[in-house]
Amino acid sequence: MKAILEAARRGLPILALAGLIQSLPAAADLPVETLGSEPVVKAKTRIYIPDIAIMHIADGKLHVVDGETGAYQGVIGTGFTGQTKVSHDGKQIFIATGYYSRGQRGERTDIVEVWNADTLSFEYEIPISEKRAMALNYKWLLTQSSDSRWLIVQNATPATSVQVIDLAQKKTVSEITMPGCWAIYPVPSQPNRFGALCGDGTMQMVTLAEDGSAASRTISEPLFDPDADALFIQGEPTGDTYHFVSFTGNVVSIDLSGETAKAAGKWSLVSSAERKKGWRPGGYQPLALHVDSGRMYVAMHPGGAEGSHKNPAKEVWVYDVATKKRVAKVHGHGATAIATSADGKLLYAIDAEKAALVITQLGKKPKVRGTFQVGEFPSQLEVR
Amino acid sequence: MLQIIETWIDKMAERRVRSAAQSSSRRSAVAKIGTMMVGGAVLPMLPFDRSGGEAHAGMPAIDDPMKCEYWRNCALDGFLCTCCGGSVTSCPPGAEASKVTWVGTCKNPKDGKDYLVSYNDCCGKVACGRCLCNFNERERPAYRMGVHNDINWCMADKQTMYHCTVSVIVGVA
Numbered sequence: 001m002k003a004i005l006e007a008a009r010r011g012l013p014i015l016a017l018a019g020l021i022q023s024l025p026a027a028a029d030l031p032v033e034t035l036g037s038e039p040v041v042k043a044k045t046r047i048y049i050p051d052i053a054i055m056h057i058a059d060g061k062l063h064v065v066d067g068e069t070g071a072y073q074g075v076i077g078t079g080f081t082g083q084t085k086v087s088h089d090g091k092q093i094f095i096a097t098g099y100y101s102r103g104q105r106g107e108r109t110d111i112v113e114v115w116n117a118d119t120l121s122f123e124y125e126i127p128i129s130e131k132r133a134m135a136l137n138y139k140w141l142l143t144q145s146s147d148s149r150w151l152i153v154q155n156a157t158p159a160t161s162v163q164v165i166d167l168a169q170k171k172t173v174s175e176i177t178m179p180g181c182w183a184i185y186p187v188p189s190q191p192n193r194f195g196a197l198c199g200d201g202t203m204q205m206v207t208l209a210e211d212g213s214a215a216s217r218t219i220s221e222p223l224f225d226p227d228a229d230a231l232f233i234q235g236e237p238t239g240d241t242y243h244f245v246s247f248t249g250n251v252v253s254i255d256l257s258g259e260t261a262k263a264a265g266k267w268s269l270v271s272s273a274e275r276k277k278g279w280r281p282g283g284y285q286p287l288a289l290h291v292d293s294g295r296m297y298v299a300m301h302p303g304g305a306e307g308s309h310k311n312p313a314k315e316v317w318v319y320d321v322a323t324k325k326r327v328a329k330v331h332g333h334g335a336t337a338i339a340t341s342a343d344g345k346l347l348y349a350i351d352a353e354k355a356a357l358v359i360t361q362l363g364k365k366p367k368v369r370g371t372f373q374v375g376e377f378p379s380q381l382e383v384r
Numbered sequence: 385m386l387q388i389i390e391t392w393i394d395k396m397a398e399r400r401v402r403s404a405a406q407s408s409s410r411r412s413a414v415a416k417i418g419t420m421m422v423g424g425a426v427l428p429m430l431p432f433d434r435s436g437g438e439a440h441a442g443m444p445a446i447d448d449p450m451k452c453e454y455w456r457n458c459a460l461d462g463f464l465c466t467c468c469g470g471s472v473t474s475c476p477p478g479a480e481a482s483k484v485t486w487v488g489t490c491k492n493p494k495d496g497k498d499y500l501v502s503y504n505d506c507c508g509k510v511a512c513g514r515c516l517c518n519f520n521e522r523e524r525p526a527y528r529m530g531v532h533n534d535i536n537w538c539m540a541d542k543q544t545m546y547h548c549t550v551s552v553i554v555g556v557a
Contacts, residue, residue, distance in 0.1 A: 057511045058545060100543075104508075105545065134538075134539050156529065156539060158529050160529060180527065183526075197525070199524075199528045233525045306521055307458070310520050
């Protein structure tokens with residue numbers, strides 16, 4: 001057998017192997033097999049990786065990978081620029097997407113599909129408005145309220161709004177205009193309330209009425225400078241306070257617990273020397289926050305300047321949120337999206353060049369567990 | 385056996401990727417990832433110069449409309465229509481120019497002036513799949529929708545399928 005493999009490795013024609021095969025010792029026949037389907041995804045920790053599949057954009061995917069071993073578990077089609085979100089209980093996957101009747105052309109249908117996260121099978125769909133944002137996959141463009149009742153879809157025509165789905169009724173119940181604002185940040189303690197970052201540096205907050213319409217809204221004082229130091233839209237919460245990173249390397253925290261959003265601290269990720277060297281955050285999901293350990297992870301690249309905000313990471317810098325001090329640096333693996341495991345012991349990174357998931361065991365001596373090729377254009381990670 | 389051969393193909397592909405990776409351009413800090421080869425298929429990878437092999441002989445990339453580093457492409461994210469049967473100012477046959485767009489600002493190295501560049505998408509046909517680029521000068525998240533490129537600018541058209549992107553000069557900044 002070794003000789004056959006060696007021959008195959010050298011690219012020898014199969015015919016040349018025939019003699020070798022004939023000389024193998026006789027063995028019992030293999031048993032007859034039965035074809036079936038894997039009933040469920042076996043992985044306990046699952047990494048959901050949306051893939052816009054830009055080369056054939058009508059046909060995006062959501063990959064499911066085992067968070068412990070990196071083993072590929074299965075896939076769901078996500079249509080044309082579909083956004084994905086796993087339900088709070090982990091049992092369902094929501095996909096806000098659209099299809100044309102002839103694949104690339106014809107009648108358009110926009111829907112939220114609901115899939116079973118264990119069997120990766122379709123459950124039902126809810127019609128939504130064609131105003132759905134046809135965006136690259138980003139966290140917080142599809143949001144579930146903390147009480148699991150509302151599913152909120154980002155719209156862009158390019159005027160911005162959101163559409164609110166009542167999951168109990170399985171229907172879209174309202175559209176709420178959000179002029180100049182983007183993303184949907186749910187407030188954990190207030191299931192009927194969400195925030196959005198706005199182009200004038202404010203945070204707009206909307207409180208939903210029981211019918212899903214906007215009962216009230218507030219606009220904060222300016223909280224950041226979108227020209228000089230824009231915030232990445234990926235925010236990560238501790239309670240009701242969201243932490244954002246900025247293009248030039250600051251952390252901006254915003255408290256969403258009240259009716260109006262308010263500033264909750266700002267600090268620098270970089271020293272003045274590092275700032276001079278152009279160390280900046282970059283990517284599509286450049287921030288990971290492990291709440292229990294108080295560790296924040298940021299995908300960083302050197303030599304940054306205007307326009308480098310989607311650059312892959314050279315290093316991932318690790319901070320203690322309480323002291324606002326950097327406590328470690330780990331290899332960046334060319335990451336454009338990062339996340340941690342629920343126990344904080346593993347760091348997941350999407351290697352942009354290899355289109356791969358890199359799993360790193362954190363600790364005093366971080367160790368790469370493996371690099372696992374996933375899809376074509378992964379840009380986001382959801383760990384469950 | 386299959387797994388061994390797959391591993392072997394992966395290793396081959398890895399070597400080809402390494403040899404294909406190039407570092408060039410005025411944006412040398414970012415333009416280091418080229419086209420990635422896997423088992424003979426060309427896959428688009430992030431970021432940035434992914435125009436892969438469309439260069440005109442002898443022409444510097446910054447002057448070559450078929451290269452990601454062409455000066456007008458300083459904030460273009462998508463397939464270059466110049467590689468898809470169109471030009472910097474025209475959509476390929478059968479594709480329709482988007483009704484809405486966003487405008488970037490790029491410096492022309494020839495005259496030193498900053499120009500407003502309209503990055504219209506061409507719409508209604510399948511993704512072109514050639515010369516995938518990703519530059520982001522002065523680009524901002526979608527709370528500044530007018531300078532955002534991670535969205536399909538065919539969104540206001542009847543047929544919204546994304547095909548490729550042009551770079552039309554619409555004024556001096």
